[in-house]
Amino acid sequence: MPDLEPDTVSALEAPEFAPAQFVRWFRDVAPYVHAFRGKTFVVAFGGELVQAGALNALVQDLSLLSSLGIRLVLVHGSRPQVNEQLRLKGFTQQFDRGLAPTDAAALECAKEAAGEIRLDIEAAFSQGLPNTPMSHAHIRVISGNFVTARPTGVLDGVDYKHTGQVRKIDVDALKFAIEKGSSVVLLSPLGFSPTGDAFNLAMEDLATSVAVALRAEKLIFLSSGQGVLNEDGTVDTELARVDADGLLAAGSLDEETGAYLQYASLAVKRGVARAHLVPFALDGSVLLEIFTHDGVGTMVVEDTLDDLRPATIDDVGAILSLIEPLEADGTLVPRPRSVVERDVENFTVLEHDGVIYGCAALHTFADEQMAEMACLIVHPEWQGSGEGEILLRHMESRARATGAKRLFVLTTRTSHWFMKRGFVQGGITDLPREKQNHYNRSRNSLVFIKKL
Ligand SMILES: CC(C)(COP(=O)(O)OP(=O)(O)OC[C@H]1O[C@@H](n2cnc3c(N)ncnc32)[C@H](O)[C@@H]1OP(=O)(O)O)[C@@H](O)C(=O)NCCC(=O)NCCS
Known part of the structure; x- marks a missing residue:
């Protein structure tokens, strides 16, 4: 830190200074x-x-x-x-x-x-x-x-x-x-x-x-x-x-x-x-x-702020910045920009004061009357106040509106969150055929399904 003045350095070195908290x-x-x-x-x-x-x-x-x-x-x-x-x-x-x-x-x-x-x-x-x-x-x-x-x-x-x-x-x-x-x-x-x-x-x-x-x-x-x-x-x-x-x-x-x-x-x-x-x-x-x-x-x-709304192409950058840290730690599968751009109409976002702080995507499988909820994310600063659940409920009603009878997720680290919200563990064979064909065995994600 060559540019910092001596007083600033000593403040950073003070025992109460918490680097992780500062970075977060x-x-x-x-x-x-x-x-x-x-x-x-x-x-x-x-x-x-x-x-x-x-x-x-x-x-x-x-x-x-x-x-x-x-x-x-x-x-x-x-x-x-x-x-x-x-x-x-x-x-x-x-x-x-x-x-x-x-x-x-x-x-x-x-x-x-x-x-x-x-x-x-x-x-x-x-x-x-x-x-x-x-x-x-x-x-x-x-x-x-x-x-x-x-x-x-x-x-x-x-x-x-x-x-x-x-x-x-x-x-x-x-x-x-x-x-x-x-x-x-x-x-x-x-x-x-x-x-x-x-x-x-x-x-x-x-x-x-x-x-x-x-x-x-x-x-x-x-x-x-x-x-x-x-x-x-x-x-x-x-x-x-x-x-x-x-x-x-x-x-x-x-x-x-x-x-x-x-x-x-x-x-x-x-x-x-x-x-x-x-x-x-x-x-x-x-x-x-x-x-x-x-x-x-x-x-x-003009209206209340905590808004769920369909994503538009202008939200792609914000969605990617929500996804990136979770891709890096393996929580989510990597999704290139082109894929998010292509699928952006499947996304719902949470927006507050112009800032996108949550998202989820819905993919439907009409033949099996199933829908997948993917990419459920709430920005860390907003986690723990029910926003994840709000998104989930919204995605459930979106899925129902498409005629789906069951909603499934693939998850590696969030199984307990889904279990607490009525999802039950299933197997790969419970997934729609197209999804089974693309299932990534090396990731070994768990399948959770909820009846709608
Ligand atoms: C999962 C997630 C969307 C929940 O969002 P949220 O807004 O914090 O959700 P809620 O406020 O409705 O629920 C918070 C509760 O879930 C718990 N929780 C959060 N992550 C959890 C996890 N991975 N496993 C189990 N419980 C979890 C919290 O401890 C909290 O519990 P409490 O109510 O008993 O205190 C959010 O934690 C997130 O974005 N995680 C990273 C991405 C991810 O894992 N997505 C799922 C991909 S399949």
Whole structure:
């Protein structure tokens, strides 16, 4: 390890360091890294995060995402900082979460606060001290007039003056910056009108508009709360949009969670794949939310996520990477890419958040009214929580739908798993004739059969 600094080496040599665990963890993260490379994430946070001193840690994690090829647009808020400026200048107005008019003095405060926060964020992205996560990171941060705003105008007789709403996002320029320019784009909650006026925008509205315009993979709100909580106080890690709308209608959420959830639901409804509420108080929360199965906050999706679906040709690479380690240790027979490509329509996959984490294939033998389930795999990180059984039940019903009366598997190492699920050991002569002809005697797989 010639490139490691002395401190890092000593950390690796510390007695509690478990190399196998580290390697396993690193490998488990790989499917997400592949799935999210080249995808766009919009990350939004209020000025409260900066006030709480959580900016540096967040920027370090965002730099890591950027170096993994994730395209980032950051949207910051500045409400507490604007309020502070107003207080310092002796104005009585204070902004809270709702819509409020912005007069000329408040607009000046908003500009000053935005400038200050932007510089703090740019400075944080410019760190590069050795022995820190930012060492060797060269992240370019770009800001600009990407957002056209329009005045909110007069509502119920109240003139909202310099309070505005997003009118248009310069999608081409944004895409150019994050794709061709490999830069992180940083947006302040201000927009400009064709008349040259600046308008004070709600950070949540801006972030949602940008995520929708870019058709982002993720919109992530960093919140001072934990996310949406279940009745027992645990975090509801995954929420279908309709359920999120139900909670919002019930009106039982706290103000901040409700506000973020409302925009998260809107974003998902308008085509953003996933929207998340993630607690900023937890160090590394963005990484945990993105790179672990359940995450640490609440993810809003159009439908529930743990999805079984038929495989398509685009899934071949993911299926092969599930198969490869099991071929290497002899659990599964080797299957060349061409075979998986040819048979891909026989496969069902389990997909979560864009990551394929399980598969199984069904081959039918109509003459004998039998079907074979092959290639049943659940990625090691997801094993042990019933996903294998979900796949099995699905394959059983697929087999039944083809008219099969019996389902069989050939296995060398998983016999007890199948026995526990109603399979009974059979012999080679119980297999369909075609299968008997191709039976690989040197592998000596055991035959297990289940009546459907
Ligand atoms: C077999 C497999 C698909 C099960 O997936 P899973 O999502 O972990 O399954 P479930 O959560 O429904 O079941 C987990 C249970 O099966 C047990 N189990 C896992 N592998 C087993 C095996 N090879 N033999 C016996 N039991 C096994 C676990 O210990 C756990 O038991 P518990 O519930 O008593 O704690 C998964 O372990 C896998 O992908 N294995 C490698 C590939 C393989 O062997 N495929 C079969 C090829 S024929």
